[in-house]
Amino acid sequence: MCSPAQYQVAYIVSQDLIKYSSRLPSNVGRSILVHSLANALGLLSQDYSPHTRLQVIKPGPATLDDLSMYHARNYIDAILLTVEPETESESVEFGLEDDCPRFSGLPEYVRLVAGATITAARVLRFGYANISINWDGGRHHAQKSRAAGFCYVADCVLAILLLKKTLPAPASPLSRILTPNQRRYRVMYLDLDAHFSDGVSQAFYSPANLKSKQVLTLSVHHAAPGFFPSSPLAQLPFEPSTSFDPFTLSLPLLEGASVKTFANIWPHVECIKDIFNPDYVVVQCGVDGLAGDPKCKVFNWCLDVAIEGSLGWCVSRIVNEWKGSRKLFLGGGGYHSPNAARTWSYLTSIILGKPLSLSMNIPDDPSHSGFPLYAPTFTLDVPSGNMIDKNTAEYLADVQNRFERVSEILRGVLQSQ
Numbered sequence: 001m002c003s004p005a006q007y008q009v010a011y012i013v014s015q016d017l018i019k020y021s022s023r024l025p026s027n028v029g030r031s032i033l034v035h036s037l038a039n040a041l042g043l044l045s046q047d048y049s050p051h052t053r054l055q056v057i058k059p060g061p062a063t064l065d066d067l068s069m070y071h072a073r074n075y076i077d078a079i080l081l082t083v084e085p086e087t088e089s090e091s092v093e094f095g096l097e098d099d100c101p102r103f104s105g106l107p108e109y110v111r112l113v114a115g116a117t118i119t120a121a122r123v124l125r126f127g128y129a130n131i132s133i134n135w136d137g138g139r140h141h142a143q144k145s146r147a148a149g150f151c152y153v154a155d156c157v158l159a160i161l162l163l164k165k166t167l168p169a170p171a172s173p174l175s176r177i178l179t180p181n182q183r184r185y186r187v188m189y190l191d192l193d194a195h196f197s198d199g200v201s202q203a204f205y206s207p208a209n210l211k212s213k214q215v216l217t218l219s220v221h222h223a224a225p226g227f228f229p230s231s232p233l234a235q236l237p238f239e240p241s242t243s244f245d246p247f248t249l250s251l252p253l254l255e256g257a258s259v260k261t262f263a264n265i266w267p268h269v270e271c272i273k274d275i276f277n278p279d280y281v282v283v284q285c286g287v288d289g290l291a292g293d294p295k296c297k298v299f300n301w302c303l304d305v306a307i308e309g310s311l312g313w314c315v316s317r318i319v320n321e322w323k324g325s326r327k328l329f330l331g332g333g334g335y336h337s338p339n340a341a342r343t344w345s346y347l348t349s350i351i352l353g354k355p356l357s358l359s360m361n362i363p364d365d366p367s368h369s370g371f372p373l374y375a376p377t378f379t380l381d382v383p384s385g386n387m388i389d390k391n392t393a394e395y396l397a398d399v400q401n402r403f404e405r406v407s408e409i410l411r412g413v414l415q416s417q
């Protein structure tokens with residue numbers, strides 16, 4: 001087993017990032033809870049773990065060029081309010097209404113969240129860390145020219161576009177000779193949020209262009225009529241068809257998915273990873289699939305790293321068993337803010353190679369103003385509830401059959417690349 005001592009972890013945060021992320025209308029006050037709990041638990045201290053070297057890195061705001069890697073210029077102008085006056089029809093055109101209203105500080109929020117994820121990607125790309133974390137990122141519903149599902153900026157897509165780029169050629173002609181024909185970088189995007197990663201999956205979906213693919217997206221989520229977002233790409237892989245892209249994969253789960261179900265499907269995730277053999281893995285760790293999420297209410301997932309199939313166990317597998325790739329962990333959904341803080345703090349401790357005990361008490365510390373919000377348990381755990389797992393053996397067998405077929409197809413396409 002790979003020793004965690006080899007890991008260098010970059011945790012991206014700044015006072016400005018916390019200030020503006022805490023204004024996000026769908027998650028008001030969440031960012032400050034997340035980072036203040038991580039700090040109160042000592043996770044941001046360099047000596048938290050003897051096995052890892054932690055750097056806390058302050059992100060810069062994304063530039064226009066950064067945002068233009070993916071977003072359309074007229075959308076960037078609309079969210080950064082660089083074009084006046086703005087009309088109501090423009091708001092509708094760009095999705096800036098309903099669940100994505102304009103809010104005070106939106107331009108700063110967009111620049112900082114994108115800048116934080118881009119910084120996290122750059123520290124990996126240039127080898128300053130093996131793992132980087134931006135819990136304020138993971139806005140997986142944002143589209144090229146449109147805000148959607150509480151997401152205004154496609155930071156996941158921006159990071160993937162950056163990571164797949166070839167590094168600048170070595171300056172010395174000799175070093176160029178010594179590193180010939182370097183393989184183009186492969187980036188795997190794994191989305192563990194309860195909602196389908198439509199913004200990211202759609203961005204890289206191109207069934208007619210499989211020979212040059214460098215990006216594979218795999219979203220594990222809930223899909224059902226009326227459950228956001230509606231997309232044909234959210235369904236189980238179906239082939240043969242001209243619209244099938246083995247690099248754009250979905251693994252929808254039925255209501256009540258528990259550790260038992262996640263343990264059942266996890267080998268399919270790892271099989272796809274092994275075949276694709278990525279240089280980088282971007283993991284969106286939305287926490288709205290955990291039991292007790294007040295908005296989502298579809299899964300019955302829990303945290304405990306010791307339980308096979310839990311969120312903590314999945315993250316531990318990625319950190320400790322997925323060899324040969326650098327990892328970027330992002331946040332996402334999660335509408336019980338204290339539970340999001342608990343979860344991302346716990347996942348940080350796993351990434352740092354020293355998991356906290358879930359029975360520990362939340363610190364009642366003067367620097368940690370959120371303490372009363374952790375009632376009634378005041379412990380770190382987010383336990384599973386009593387929801388019935390509707391993922392039957394028959395359904396899981398169908399998932400297995402489809403992923404076995406997808407694996408064969410993917411292997412064939414990669415061999416011919």
Ligand SMILES: [Zn+2]
Pocket residue numbers: 193194195286288332333334
């Ligand atoms: Zn979600």
